[in-house]
Amino acid sequence: MKLSPKISPITYEVLRHAFFAIIEEMSAALKRSAYSTNIKTRADFSCAFFDKDCRLVVQAFAQPIHLATMVHLVPNTIREYGPENIGPDDGILVNDVHRVGGTHLNDISLVSPVYYGGEVVGYVGNIAHHIDVGGGVPGSLPVSTSIYQDGLIIPPVKLVRGGEVQRDVMELVMANVRGKKENAGDFRAQIAANRLGAKRFAELYKRYGKEVVENFIDELFNHTEKRAREQIRSLPKGDYEEEGYADDDGVEDRPIRIKVKVSIKDDKVVFDFTGTDAQRKGPMNAHYGVARGIGAYVLKCIMGEDVAINHGLYRCFEVIVPRKTVLNAEYPASLVGMAEVGTRALEITFRALAKALPDKIPAQGKTCICNLSFGGVNPKTGEEYVFYETIAGGYGARPNKDGMEAVQAHWQNTENSPVEELEASLPVIILRYELIPDSEGAGKYRGGLGVRRDYWFKDHAATFSALTDVAKYPPLGLFGGLPARPLRIIRNPKDGDDTHIGSKVTVSLEPNEVISVQTPGGGGYGNPLERDPLLVLSDVIQGKVSLKRAREVYGVVINPETMEIDWKETESLRRSRMRVG
Amino acid sequence: MPRYRVGVDIGGTFTDAVAIDEESGEIITAKVPSTPQDPSAGFIAALEEILKKAKNGAREFRLIFHATTLGTNAILEGKGPTTGFITTKGFRDILEIQRQIKPKLYDLFQEKPKPLVPRNLCIEVSERIGPDGEVLLPLNEDDVKRAAETLKKNNVVSVAVCLINSYINPNHEKRIGDILRKECPKLFISLSSEVNPEFREYFRASTTIINAFLMPLISEYLDKVLSALTTRGIAAELYIMQSNGGLAPPEFVKNRPAYIVESGPAAGVIAGQFIGSLLGEKDLITLDMGGTTAKVGLVERGMYKLAVDYEVGSMARAELGFTKGGGYPLRTPVIDLVEVGAGGGSIAWIDQAGALHVGPRSAGAEPGPVCYGKGGTEPTVTDANLVLGRLCEEHFLGGAVKLDKQGATNALKKLAEALGLELLEAAYGVIEIANASMLRAMRSISVERGYDPRDFSFIVFGGAGPLHANALAAELEVKRVIIPPSPGVASALGLIVTDVKHDYSVTRIQRLDTANVDEINATYSRFEAEARAQLARDGIAERDMRLLRFMDVRYVGQSYELRLPVPHGKLSRKDLEEIIVAFHEEHERVYGHAERTEPVEMVNLRLEAIGVIVKPRLKRLNKADRPADNAVIHVRNVYFRDEGLVSCKVYDRRKLLSGHVIEGPAIVEEHDSTTVILPGYSAEVDELGNLIILKM
Secondary structure (H helix, E strand, O other): OOOOOOOOHHHHHHHHHHHHHHHHHHHHHHHHHOOOHHHHOOOOEEEEEEEOOOOEEEEEEOOHHHOOHHHHHHHHHHHHHOHHHOOOOOEEEEOOHHHHOOOOOOEEEEEEEEEEOOEEEEEEEEEEEOOOOOOOOOOOOOOOOOHHHHOOOOOOEEEEEOOEEOHHHHHHHHOOOOOHHHHHHHHHHHHHHHHHHHHHHHHHHHHHOHHHHHHHHHHHHHHHHHHHHHHHHOOOOEEEEEEEEEOOOOOOOOOEEEEEEEEEOOOOEEEEOOOOOEOOOOOOOOOHHHHHHHHHHHHHHHOOOOOOOOHHHHOOEEEEOOOOEOOEOOOOOOOOOHHHHHHHHHHHHHHHHHOOOOOOOOOOOOOOOOEEEEEEEOOOOOOEEEEEEEOOEOOOOEOOEOOOOOEOOOOOOOOOOOHHHHHHHOOOEEEEEEEOOOOOOOOOEOOOOOEEEEEEEOOOOEEEEEEOOOOOOOOOOEOOOOOOOOOEEEEOOOOOOOOEOOOEEEEEEOOOEEEEEEOOOOOOEOOHHHOOHHHHHHHHHOOOOOHHHHHHOOOOOEEOOOOEEOHHHHHHHHHHHHHHO | OOOEEEEEEEOOOEEEEEEEEOOOOOEEEEEEEOOOOOHHHHHHHHHHHHHHHOOOOOOOEEEEEEEEOHHHHHHHHOOOOOEEEEEEOOOOOHHHHOOOOOOOOOOOOOOOOOOOOOHHHEEEEOOEEOOOOOEEEOOOHHHHHHHHHHHHHOOOOEEEEEOOOOOOOOHHHHHHHHHHHHHOOOOEEEEHHHHOOOOOHHHHHHHHHHHHHHHHHHHHHHHHHHHHHHHOOOOOEEEEEOOOOOEEOHHHHHHOHHHHOOOOOOHHHHHHHHHHHHHOOOOEEEEEEOOOOEEEEEEEOOEEOEOOOOEEOOOOEHHHOOOOOOOEEOOOOOEOOEEEOOOOOEEEEEOOOOOEEEEEEEOOOOOOOHHHOOOOOOOEHHHHHHHOOOOOOOOHHHHOOOOOHHHHHHHHHHHHHHHOOOHHHHHHHHHHHHHHHHHHHHHHHOHHHOOOHHHOEEEEEOOOHHHHHHHHHHHHOOOOEEEOOOHHHHHHHHHOOOOEEEEEEEEEEEEHHHOOHHHHHHHHHHHHHHHHHHHHHOOOOHHHEEEEEEEEEEEOOOOOOEEEEEOOOOOOHHHHHHHHHHHHHHHHHHHOOOOOOOOEEEEEEEEEEEEOOOOOOOOOOOEOOOOHHHHEEEEEEEEEOOOEEEEEEEEEHHHOOEOOEEEOOEEEEEOOEEEEEOOOEEEEEOOOOOEEEEEO
16 A cells, blocks of 8 residues: 555655654643643643644544544534634633533633634644532532533633733633632643644644645545554454443432444444433433544554544544433533543443454443542631542453553543642541452453542541442453442441442531542453462452452362462362352 | 773673773773673673773773663563562552553553562551651551561562651651561661652652662672672772762662662763763753664753653653553652664564554664664665665774675665655655654653753764764754764763762652741751761762752642752741742743742752762864865765755764864764764864764
């Protein structure tokens, strides 16, 4: 195969490096000048460049959940605002998901034009998670029943006009949010990143000429598409269906059905979510872009490293979701839990694909985002504070090895806050931060372990919110692998008296109360009775699996004194269990 | 009697030595195979090789500086002694949980780095220090004794202790240390409050564990080296190169091996800093281009930069973006480098959809580029340089190796045909793509960290570096390019031109406007007393001690700090106010904005203690009294992007004298390297023999 004769393969590769270098510089600028921990340390943001037809050319991010959101948001924002109304050095601020697409209100985007030679040649955009956008509870994670309760809605508005920040707009936004210092600092970083990106891309157009760059972009899309289709052709054709459930929407105690049919066709893949439940009153709803992101993420995972993420990849798959369902929700649905329902749908999609590619797909992992926030008045300073974080869980077992312990869900990759950093800046003490033994989904290969983190609000009344899932429907195993321990959130844990308070909840705590968050493990792969007894022994020695569980679930008998396997007993126990099974 | 200062660098395959005659500045190099079974054997062999090469029959070494990848390799291969970890109850799993992220975004079969201590040897003790250093729960000493039993039972050789918030109150850790010393007298013990008393528990614990993991190994190794030197009657002083770019004596390193984990790779940066200092050039971007990768560093205001968020086993790769979590965090200072998979041996290849790529796969030393004639078949960057006339088939390595130009041409022709290009176009394309990838690394170390390359000079090392230097410089618009003599060897100079250096730090989070000045003064005084005592033990005279104070500062609520210099002597409230002002300015400079009304807090107090070691004199060149014509070897055709094939003068660098000016396009050849000077540029030879390339 050859590249189009319109561009030299040398120029093509040099420009490819140059585009990446600029988008990386833009991301580094955003990260460097941001204020909040969430963006600076946890890298909860993404930057992208779109051509003049609003096609995604290059994107740099640490959170693949941002994959498809900007693909909707940027073109729609430009259309809504009217390209004729956007001038040089302008910046359009937006988080109005129902109007232009996106994730949830916390993710606020800034879109700016790239001008070269007096005309628009493209757009730079960035999306960043702000820790609070107002609404009912600190951190903006309420169990709300409409988008209005989620927080402040920002339609496409001009925050930056000809390089000048519009004070009125900024004031209006800032009046509606908590954590003003962080928010203001992060907005500044977003503005700085776009300014830099627009300048650098304009320089690139100047250096190489508009025609060369535009030819490059076309060829980049073609090249990506060719690479992707080639790989799709090597997949086993057919329709692969799966369905599953998210726990509930936090308002109504009724599971949410998610259904998917993955059709691998000659050179494209169709993800059809027809049969998925209607949108909910509670916040477990997502914009269509989130569903499209599932397609992009899943495909990227089963393809080689060298398939880039741009418009060319989006040509190779289709995502069908009927309107007004939880994966294609419309106004006025609350969207706070979009990533929760999205992550569940993603894991169900992988499960469907496991039927086509049993050697390539892991069992279900943590399956939730585990959004947590808390706030109150810091007794040391008398100042209001708000904090947001998410906690890792187990990774699903793989066809040839165990799942990782304590990692974020597939398309989520935000870091933890160090305990000492947290305690030094907020009035909370972490009592435990540890793996949960026996939380794995058992299997020939076992899932990773979930994580327990206990928060002690020693000397003040705080508000604690969780907006997550997977307390009722656990992460599932594959091909005989067992499900993992589900999520638990416990108020004031005591031995033997652990009542889960729900996965979508806001509680007002008295001073000296403890909240224990216990995340799910990952599902197992294959029959646990076929697990290598030496691996079971190693898990027992490591304290990851109990002696009791080794015997009951894995059929491995270990002498507690010598910590050696009783091979004879193990064999007969396994044989009898196999017969029963 | 000439006396040598020698640097010995033990790598995976070869042990390199570079020696400089302290009188004449003459440099001798040696290369012997490494001896992994007993690395000290290779060490001695390298020294003997140097003596063999010393024309004047020298037998005497005065100083031996030593870099080794022993530590890195032990960590990456997980080959170390049985190591234990003791921590606060509830936090046994900080090594398993790590940063809770996946090192790769789309790999369903990836793994997190395997903890250096297995979970069954991560032992909890009941105790808890609060964030202000208060004791929330006293230490249960019975737990510690039980832990000692477990360590003994499992034949643990070395243990790391890291308790939550011990950075602010080390008493429980110290007590645990005392009990363990009593219960297990042979155990190696590393306390986090001594190794790295900074906050953020996983990073401190990881650093302490790396220390514990390496202690038995490095102690044994250094003892062997010392006794081998004694046996051979070599009475030179031995210093070990640390990751911070400074030296430390063996006795210090035995207790703090975490400081020498990345002890070799940054030699080019230090060499750049040294040569820059001789030229009065304080701001430099350094490039060290080898066979497989190119490493880029940065020197600002005369100081090389330290890495933020360093992980052993996952060096910053320009092409990998932000992803962290692939290695073992190390919080002792490490010189900042960005590496990219572009070297002389990087292979040019075409993907299935027809696009051309260069690297990261490399032909390495075996089989090497096609033109080496050792069985390589895939075209490399070196092959492209040869085909373009930039390298000479006859003069490579001083003529010791004759290059196979026909072979290189054939390999590149195949590539060109597949791409539908002319041979020379394709060959130049390979160079351009390798350059694009190095430019990404250079942008990453400069613009992405807030520096404008136009304010910097560019100094280039590695045999292949000078072939590419001018083109890279033109792209980034750096001020000028410096090509030191023998660029292939010059980076090793970094090993022998550095100073003794120790770092001290502690975390104290306090708002600067209300901070306790007495406590800050007491901390710096304590650091300085410790540092002076240590430097004295290192054999440094009082007049050669330089103590530099720093403070890491941030806005209250941020989780990201900037390092600022702090004045000497007793600090007053006014000094702190000046630090606040300096912080706003630095924040503005680095991040582009400052919040002058926001409160500012100090996070870490730091001291850098330097024991200055007199630098060797470099050889000077004679002054030229006529043009460089008699240095011209021949004239040959060389390909340039815009001009095509141009007839170029090729100069012999050995014959160039101080003051000579060469106008581009031109080629300068020397034993281990070739410099390309582009049309529109000129190179002037300075008295140290550096080629200074400037735009005409």
